[in-house]
Amino acid sequence: MSRKNEISKILEDELLQKVTKPTRYTGGEHNQVKKDGSQVDVTMAFAFPDVYEVGMSHLGLRILYHLINEQPRMAMERVFAPWPDMEKAMRSRGVPLFSLESRRPLTEFDVLGFTLQYEMSYSNILNMLDLAGIPLFAEERGDGDPLIMAGGPCAVNPEPVAPFLDLILLGEGEETLPRVLQTIADFKSETAFPAGGADCGGEQVETGAASPQTGKAHRGDRSRRETLLLRLAAIPGVYVPAFYRPEYEENGRFLGTKPMRPGVPEKVKKQIVTDLDKAYFPTTSLVPFMDVIHDRVMLEVLRGCSRACRFCQAGSIYRPVRERSPETLKRQAEELVKATGYDEIALTSLSTADYTCVEPLIKELIATHAGQKVGLSLPSLRVDAFSVDLAKEVQKVRKTGLTFAPEAGTQRLRDVINKGVTESDLMETVESAFSSGWTGLKLYFMIGLPTETEEDLEGIARLAEQVVYKGTAILREKGIKKSVRVTVSTSSFVPKAQTPFQWEPQAAMADLEAKQAFLKQRLRDRRISYNWHDAQISFLEAVFAKGDRRLAQVLHRAWQKGCVFDGWSEFFRYDTWMEAFRECGVDPAEYAYRAIGYDDPLPWDHLDFGVSRQYLIREHKNALAASLTRDCRVDSCAGCGVCPTLGVSIDLRGGDHVPSPDRL
Ligand code: SF4
Numbered sequence: 001m002s003r004k005n006e007i008s009k010i011l012e013d014e015l016l017q018k019v020t021k022p023t024r025y026t027g028g029e030h031n032q033v034k035k036d037g038s039q040v041d042v043t044m045a046f047a048f049p050d051v052y053e054v055g056m057s058h059l060g061l062r063i064l065y066h067l068i069n070e071q072p073r074m075a076m077e078r079v080f081a082p083w084p085d086m087e088k089a090m091r092s093r094g095v096p097l098f099s100l101e102s103r104r105p106l107t108e109f110d111v112l113g114f115t116l117q118y119e120m121s122y123s124n125i126l127n128m129l130d131l132a133g134i135p136l137f138a139e140e141r142g143d144g145d146p147l148i149m150a151g152g153p154c155a156v157n158p159e160p161v162a163p164f165l166d167l168i169l170l171g172e173g174e175e176t177l178p179r180v181l182q183t184i185a186d187f188k189s190e191t192a193f194p195a196g197g198a199d200c201g202g203e204q205v206e207t208g209a210a211s212p213q214t215g216k217a218h219r220g221d222r223s224r225r226e227t228l229l230l231r232l233a234a235i236p237g238v239y240v241p242a243f244y245r246p247e248y249e250e251n252g253r254f255l256g257t258k259p260m261r262p263g264v265p266e267k268v269k270k271q272i273v274t275d276l277d278k279a280y281f282p283t284t285s286l287v288p289f290m291d292v293i294h295d296r297v298m299l300e301v302l303r304g305c306s307r308a309c310r311f312c313q314a315g316s317i318y319r320p321v322r323e324r325s326p327e328t329l330k331r332q333a334e335e336l337v338k339a340t341g342y343d344e345i346a347l348t349s350l351s352t353a354d355y356t357c358v359e360p361l362i363k364e365l366i367a368t369h370a371g372q373k374v375g376l377s378l379p380s381l382r383v384d385a386f387s388v389d390l391a392k393e394v395q396k397v398r399k400t401g402l403t404f405a406p407e408a409g410t411q412r413l414r415d416v417i418n419k420g421v422t423e424s425d426l427m428e429t430v431e432s433a434f435s436s437g438w439t440g441l442k443l444y445f446m447i448g449l450p451t452e453t454e455e456d457l458e459g460i461a462r463l464a465e466q467v468v469y470k471g472t473a474i475l476r477e478k479g480i481k482k483s484v485r486v487t488v489s490t491s492s493f494v495p496k497a498q499t500p501f502q503w504e505p506q507a508a509m510a511d512l513e514a515k516q517a518f519l520k521q522r523l524r525d526r527r528i529s530y531n532w533h534d535a536q537i538s539f540l541e542a543v544f545a546k547g548d549r550r551l552a553q554v555l556h557r558a559w560q561k562g563c564v565f566d567g568w569s570e571f572f573r574y575d576t577w578m579e580a581f582r583e584c585g586v587d588p589a590e591y592a593y594r595a596i597g598y599d600d601p602l603p604w605d606h607l608d609f610g611v612s613r614q615y616l617i618r619e620h621k622n623a624l625a626a627s628l629t630r631d632c633r634v635d636s637c638a639g640c641g642v643c644p645t646l647g648v649s650i651d652l653r654g655g656d657h658v659p660s661p662d663r664l
Contacts, residue, residue: 056080377394381402407449495542503596
């Protein structure tokens with residue numbers, strides 16, 4: 001019996017009966033693509049380091065899965081992190097991690113590609129490699145092992161996970177990934193790569209030289225792997241960590257990262273799609289058997305955001321704004337509804353209300369799809385009455401909640417972060433929402449922002465109370481007996497690479513907890529509920545967001561001690577993490593709490609995301625002066641450097657709606 005048939009048999013006869021939510025592991029969803037691995041030139045497993053229902057909601061997976069499978073000589077399958085009950089069952093039966101489509105062990109793929117969505121999913125990457133029987137450290141892997149690739153937003157600073165990865169794609173993958181896979185396919189046809197791993201599934205012997213990192217010998221020869229990696233490193237946007245070395249002073253001070261191989265670029269530049277309208281977008285989508293977080297058609301109306309919120313990494317790394325035309329979006333919506341049977345279309349982006357053709361698009365989508373009882377949703381709303389009008393339009397078919405993110409409690413702090421929202425914007429928005437029939441809404445704030453004082457925290461409580469008073473007055477006027485509900489959520493500020501706040505320290509954990517306690521005390525009105533994010537998780541997020549390669553050993557140690565699913569509070573083990581730091585002699589506070597000087601080398605300096613250091617410094621100084629920077633879609637270029645560096649420009653589709661120019 002082949003290995004995949006053996007896995008299938010154990011799965012169906014034994015494992016699926018023992019675990020919760022077995023459809024996480026069965027595959028076979030509507031629109032799944034299943035190819036014969038022996039009939040294609042290159043195979044890749046897209047690996048999502050979190051559970052199925054989180055991964056299946058990811059737009060990048062939906063795009064790349066169909067993009068690669070539409071190439072006749074390439075195949076992509078999926079794998080998600082098994083929930084701990086399944087992991088236990090698999091380990092006890094000796095079942096290696098397998099793909100959903102063919103149930104082949106991951107060792108039989110040419111490439112295993114992880115998406116780096118969130119720092120707290122890193123331990124799951126190690127766990128998945130281990131469950132697959134693949135050596136964890138890149139330098140331990142030989143010619144017979146799959147190439148381990150990664151991409152996604154955390155690739156902005158991948159250094160803490162770099163030693164586990166063979167290559168990292170920087171930027172948007174629609175053009176780079178097929179090129180990478182074609183290069184691998186060509187290399188395979190020229191050489192006998194991979195040697196023994198793919199399709200053989202047999203035991204491999206350790207024959208290579210010992211790895212300096214782990215002391216273990218790598219599996220078999222590595223020479224063909226190295227040649228292939230060198231070839232891949234020549235593709236724009238491909239970063240091969242093994243070809244770069246971080247340097248430190250004797251006292252441990254980081255000095256910078258230098259290329260170690262002739263021919264590899266000093267700085268690896270991210271790649272982006274210049275014309276979103278022409279970029280690939282699938283006209284079909286997998287339809288899961290079970291509930292997943294975003295179970296609907298996802299229509300990507302635009303990429304990027306130039307509102308320049310200074311804490312926001314997405315705002316920095318997806319610049320410039322590029323829109324899809326309404327004609328393309330209408331066609332894609334029709335095809336996707338037909339292919340999936342979904343009854344909801346989400347208009348996704350970082351800020352959909354900013355789409356220049358948003359009103360006519362919504363009207364036309366409603367006119368086309370309302371008859372089939374297909375509704376629309378807007379996952380991201382700005383704090384303005386226009387957004388409420390859009391939500392009202394959308395709600396003609398189905399009611400959903402309203403969430404707004406003022407982010408900070410006072411005008412001063414909102415100016416520091418360049419949020420561009422005034423208190424009167426918020427009150428107008430709230431008035432419009434309650435007058436339009438909503439009786440509850442959610443408000444998101446961040447605590448621990450640079451320069452924050454008690455007055456700013458008090459401002460959060462005061463704003464929430466004002467929203468309650470305003471809502472109660474409107475409901476009374478309308479004769480509605482229902483009580484107003486306001487949910488206040490706070491996350492803790494995490495300084496992120498490639499943002500104007502990358503030099504800032506995070507607020508101390510005890511301070512964050514004191515701020516949460518203050519708000520718990522202040523928000524006692526029974527019409528207000530308060531949620532907050534675990535400060536210990538935020539601390540580790542900051543450590544890994546600003547960390548360097550020395551953190552890889554800590555991550556490895558924490559995983560050895562049982563840390564997995566760290567983003568899930570029920571599994572997060574802060575004390576175990578701290579033990580791992582102690583045992584490795586690494587001080588996490590050095591990463592999270594140190595204010596970095598403008599001239600200090602940064603662990604991500606060798607990766608070029610297009611936004612210039614000078615711009616980020618200027619923006620940091622503007623933040624400290626509470627000085628605003630205008631949106632480059634409605635004003636002149638703010639000189640962030642992305643357009644000239646990457647050879648792109650803002651691409652608006654020319655509707656009547658201009659993104660609220662008066663608010664700044
Ligand atoms: S280079 Fe100028 S126009 Fe382009 S994204 Fe940056 S600020 Fe906007």
